[in-house]
Amino acid sequence: MLISKYSAPDFDPYGDQAPEEPDALWAAPTAVAPLRARLGLPGSKSITNRELVLAALADGPSLLRAPLHSKDSANMVGALRALGVRIEEREGSGAFGADWLVTPGELIGSTTIDCGQAGTVMRFVPPVAALGLGPTVFDADDSARGRPMGGIVNALRALGVDIDDAGRGGLPFTVHGTGRVAGGAIEIDASASSQFVSALLLSAASFDDGLHLTHVGERLPSLPHIEMTIDALAQRGVTVQSPRVGEWIVAPGAIAARDVDIEPDLSNAAPFLAAALVTGGSVTITGWPDATTQVGADLAGILPAFGATVELSDGALTVRGGDGIHGSDLDLTTGGELAPTVAGLAALADTPSTITGIGHIRHHETDRLAALVAEINALGGEAEELDDGLRITPRPLHGGVWHSYDDHRMSTTGAVIGLAVEGVQVENVEATHKTLPQFTTLWRDLVAGSSGTPDAIAS
Numbered sequence: 018m019l020i021s022k023y024s025a026p027d028f029d030p031y032g033d034q035a036p037e038e039p040d041a042l043w044a045a046p047t048a049v050a051p052l053r054a055r056l057g058l059p060g061s062k063s064i065t066n067r068e069l070v071l072a073a074l075a076d077g078p079s080l081l082r083a084p085l086h087s088k089d090s091a092n093m094v095g096a097l098r099a100l101g102v103r104i105e106e107r108e109g110s111g112a113f114g115a116d117w118l119v120t121p122g123e124l125i126g127s128t129t130i131d132c133g134q135a136g137t138v139m140r141f142v143p144p145v146a147a148l149g150l151g152p153t154v155f156d157a158d159d160s161a162r163g164r165p166m167g168g169i170v171n172a173l174r175a176l177g178v179d180i181d182d183a184g185r186g187g188l189p190f191t192v193h194g195t196g197r198v199a200g201g202a203i204e205i206d207a208s209a210s211s212q213f214v215s216a217l218l219l220s221a222a223s224f225d226d227g228l229h230l231t232h233v234g235e236r237l238p239s240l241p242h243i244e245m246t247i248d249a250l251a252q253r254g255v256t257v258q259s260p261r262v263g264e265w266i267v268a269p270g271a272i273a274a275r276d277v278d279i280e281p282d283l284s285n286a287a288p289f290l291a292a293a294l295v296t297g298g299s300v301t302i303t304g305w306p307d308a309t310t311q312v313g314a315d316l317a318g319i320l321p322a323f324g325a326t327v328e329l330s331d332g333a334l335t336v337r338g339g340d341g342i343h344g345s346d347l348d349l350t351t352g353g354e355l356a357p358t359v360a361g362l363a364a365l366a367d368t369p370s371t372i373t374g375i376g377h378i379r380h381h382e383t384d385r386l387a388a389l390v391a392e393i394n395a396l397g398g399e400a401e402e403l404d405d406g407l408r409i410t411p412r413p414l415h416g417g418v419w420h421s422y423d424d425h426r427m428s429t430t431g432a433v434i435g436l437a438v439e440g441v442q443v444e445n446v447e448a449t450h451k452t453l454p455q456f457t458t459l460w461r462d463l464v465a466g467s468s469g470t471p472d473a474i475a476s
Contacts, residue, residue: 042418043446043457045435046464051298051338054463058286058302059113060085060279061311062452063242066093066137067249068277070145070219072119073102075253077274079119083111084279088451089135096142099128100149110278113455126151126194134161134382134423134451139188140169140212144220147178149194156189160423163187165380168205168213175203176224200224200269208234209380214265215246221267222255232263238377241351245310252277280306283313285453287358288429289463290316290336294325295365295436297338300463305334312352319355322347323362342366344411350374354381356407357426360389361433363409364398373406382451383422392419392431396438416440425451432460 065085070093072079084090094104094117101122106115126149132139139157146153157164166187170180173192177199182190200221207213214232221228237243247257247265254273258266281304293300306314307329317327317334322345326337344366349356353375363370378385386402393400396417399410419431421444428448435441449456 041445041447042442045419045432045441045443046461047439048292048296048298048436048464050296052292052296052300052463053298054289054292055301055303055333056289056459056463057112057304058281058289058459059083059087059453059455060111061282061284062087062089063137063245063282063284063311064249064279065090066135066141067215067219067246068279069093069097069104069117069119070141071249071253071272072274073097073100073121073145074148074220074223074272075119075121075274076271077121079274080107080276081117081119082276082278083109083113084117085282085452086114087454088133089137092131092133092135092138093142096130096132096138097145099130100142100146100153101125124149124194124196126153126192129154129156132157132161132188134158136161136164136210136212136381139164139166140210140216141219143169143173143180143192144198144216146192147173147176147194147198148196148220148223150196151194153192153194154189155192158423161382162189165209166190168207168209169216172203172205172213172217175205176200198224200226200228202229202231204231204233206234207232208236208238209377211237211239211242214243218243218246218250218257218265218267222250222270222272224269227269228265228267230265236377237263238350239312239353241310241312248310280304280309280311282452283309283311283316284354286313286334287316287355288361288433289459290320290334291358291362291433292436292463293336294320294323294338294342294362295433297341299335299337301333301335303333305329305332307332312354315352315355319347319352319359323366344368344370344409346371346373348374349406353378354426357385357389357430358433360393360400360407360409361430363407364393364400364411364414364434365437366409366411369408369410371403371406371408373403375407376405382424383427385424385427388420388422388424388427389430392427396434396441414438417442419443421445421448423448425449425453429456436464
């Protein structure tokens with residue numbers, strides 16, 4: 018890894034797997050003129066995987082239209098099929114692959130589930146497996162085995178589920194399903210991930226006594242993702258009462274079958290919209306919902322803080338760059354997954370930026386705070402890790418290798434910086450296959466708009 022005087026030399030997220038030399042470098046395209054582009058994006062990973070779980074527990078078949086086809090969603094489909102759920106392809110109603118017809122069946126364990134790097138699989142599926150009969154082994158990629166799992170393991174144990182994790186408090190572990198979960202009142206610490214809460218809420222109506230869940234930790238990150246879960250449940254006839262922040266009550270009952278149109282992934286729109294700022298051009302994302310629970314919707318408020326203008330009209334969001342990128346101080350407590358793109362913009366700005374409320378992203382696909390500091394500084398920038406965020410002071414950047422750490426959002430951040438800095442090579446850009454397998458194709462089509470041709474289209 019390239020190291021500058023500002024870098025974090027002790028950070029090694031690859032551990033013993035660190036490559037001596039990067040073996041898969043992607044030359045990030047550099048824009049030669051302001052971009053003029055309009056594009057559509059595949060479905061939301063967060064919504065797709067929530068709807069897959071709910072469809073698997075529903076009282077009849079559900080059709081998921083325009084779902085995301087990616088590594089994360091493939092891992093979820095594989096996990097649910099392993100438990101006895103039938104998931105069949107139907108003619109696609111969107112531009113990015115088939116629809117899915119999900120037919121619930123008797124849940125049966127005696128299987129092994131590969132979670133890959135998908136936090137939604139490793140956290141959402143164990144409660145489903147507990148409702149099945151037989152043991153289910155959960156494991157993940159080496160790079161994902163260290164992700165926090167104690168919240169869900171401890172919660173299921175408190176609900177009477179037998180889990181064998183050899184004292185690790187994390188992956189790999191075995192859920193010994195008995196065909197039922199008693200449910201009732203429990204407390205958990207979801208400070209490390211809001212997915213612990215969503216995981217329990219998604220299955221709670223199928224517990225004998227429902228669920229009364231109380232969060233007892235110091236902080237609760239990514240509340241919009243919990244709201245997304247509650248909204249998805251409401252659309253299927255399950256009411257989640259929340260007497261106060263950090264407390265949720267779900268009564269036992271049926272989860273209704275439902276046909277669902279999956280929204281485009283608004284968080285995956287972040288690097289594309291940021292490209293308008295970086296190049297002083299304009300980028301339009303089609304299919305943008307008027308109302309949504311996706312945290313990516315916050316981009317409409319975040320990007321103007323860096324100098325953009327934003328317009329939502331006729332189901333499309335357009336971002337236009339201005340007279341440069343201006344630094345900003347932001348609290349991203351509710352939108353931590355947007356932090357890598359924001360950090361990329363901050364590294365290209367004309368004044369310093371401070372990004373706070375994102376300490377929890379140390380536990381995402383990699384330690385994103387340390388990774389961003391190391392990679393920005395390796396290209397000549399000045400980034401400093403704070404207790405709960407980053408401080409970035411712009412410096413002239415130069416080309417070099419931008420490491421991904423097998424993290425899709427690190428890969429896309431390297432591409433954003435590469436728009437303005439010649440010679441940036443992204444190591445393992447294929448990490449984007451986790452949530453957006455079409456990234457490199459869409460990105461090259463996007464950059465083709467810097468030729469000066471108006472409205473280059475990638476779809």
